[in-house]
Amino acid sequence: MANGSRGSRQAAWEFFGAELKRRREDAGFSQSVLGARVFVSGGYIGQFEQAIRKPQLDVAERIDEALQTDGFFERMCRKLIDDKRYADYFAAVVELEALATRICEFAPTLVPGLLQTAAYAHAVTLAANPFVTDAYVEDIVTARMERAGILKDATRPEYWVVLHENTLYIPVGGPTVMAQQLDHVAALMRERQVLVMVLPYEGGAHACMGGALKLMEFDDAPPTLYTETEYSGTLVDEPVVVKHAQRTYDLLRGAALSPEASLALVESAAEDYRRCTSTT
Incomplete structure (x- = not known):
């Protein structure tokens, strides 16, 4: 469908x-x-x-x-x-992701959609929509997997992600789903399809306490900022605002663990979830 x-x-x-x-x-x-x-x-x-x-x-x-x-x-x-698989405020973002040459994203609580496995996306969708049909959930999950296809294209964008450590330890879907999800992130990191850094708990307060953000750059268009809260999102290309967001992202990267240390932490968290499944 x-x-x-x-x-x-x-x-x-x-x-x-x-x-x-x-x-x-x-x-x-x-x-x-x-x-x-x-x-x-x-x-x-x-x-x-x-x-x-x-x-x-x-x-x-x-x-x-x-x-x-x-x-x-x-x-x-x-x-x-007007694609009903996406919220009205997000449909334009999906179009822009496919055109971007570089995407820089900060995820404070959940693994970003472009990195999600189908099982993780299913759990996230069902948690937010407990009374919908299976067909509705399947449409949302399929759309999310289609979005992630841009990372497999020969012309895929550079994709930088700062994950808050929250994303590793909120057990979305349970231990098995989380182990698979983190294995997927680790595999993308090892294959150098994405560059992921983890912002650790020990870092305390950070430069983006208000929610998720995504910066997108293009060959022949100005960079664009997308920010999101629980019920809405905002797409901005005002140069002053985008420049401020780029500085915020630089501060997040500066406070995050190195890619090597981040990969070790992601793999360690995945192993912790596997141990949970083996003892239950």
């Missing part, structure tokens, strides 16, 4: 791109001219037309204004980013 949905969404983005190209050419605009009118590069417009990159909603609105298309691209963009 999820794979079919993903395929149809991609086909719809390809239609978006084909319509953009047709209407741009009808207006007599080159990609560079249209890009200048909507404040992106001509290369961006080309990537929209090839469905390589998905425009953010404000860009779609400016395209409508430049091409005088009476809200066509805004309406289509709204429909395509």
Whole structure:
């Protein structure tokens, strides 16, 4: 079901791109001219037309204004980013993750979605939604596994993660699920697909006491910050705010254990959970 949905969404983005190209050419605009009118590069417009990159909603609105298309691209963009498997405030983040060249994330309590195993994601989803159907949980878990696929791509982003030590010792799903989850993180670390550092309890207060944060960098767009609390998230590209968040992330990295010490701690925690399962 999820794979079919993903395929149809991609086909719809390809239609978006084909319509953009047709209407741009009808207006007599080159990609560079249209890009200048909507404040992106001509290369961006080309990537929209090839469905390589998905425009953010404000860009779609400016395209409508430049091409005088009476809200066509805004309406289509709204429909395509409305993926019910994600909270409204998170759908745009999923699109941006796939385009990022570098992602820097801080996780204060839970292993981040891009690193989760299916069993861990299932436990997290069910804990937050105890009355939903199995099909709903499966859709959410499948979507999360699809997101994690960007780490397997040849063009995968650099992925830096600071995990608070909480994430190792909150027993999501029980000892077996946690042992498997931490083994998965350790394997990604050893394979150098991600760079993970653990912020230890002994560090005390730290630079980001308010919640999770994610910084995303791109080849030809300004960096973006995403912050999240329990019920909402905020996507920001205001340069002053992003710069402040980058400094915060630098402080978190400075307070964290080295990658080598972090790997040893992750592996030790996984072994502790395995011992729990062998004695029960």
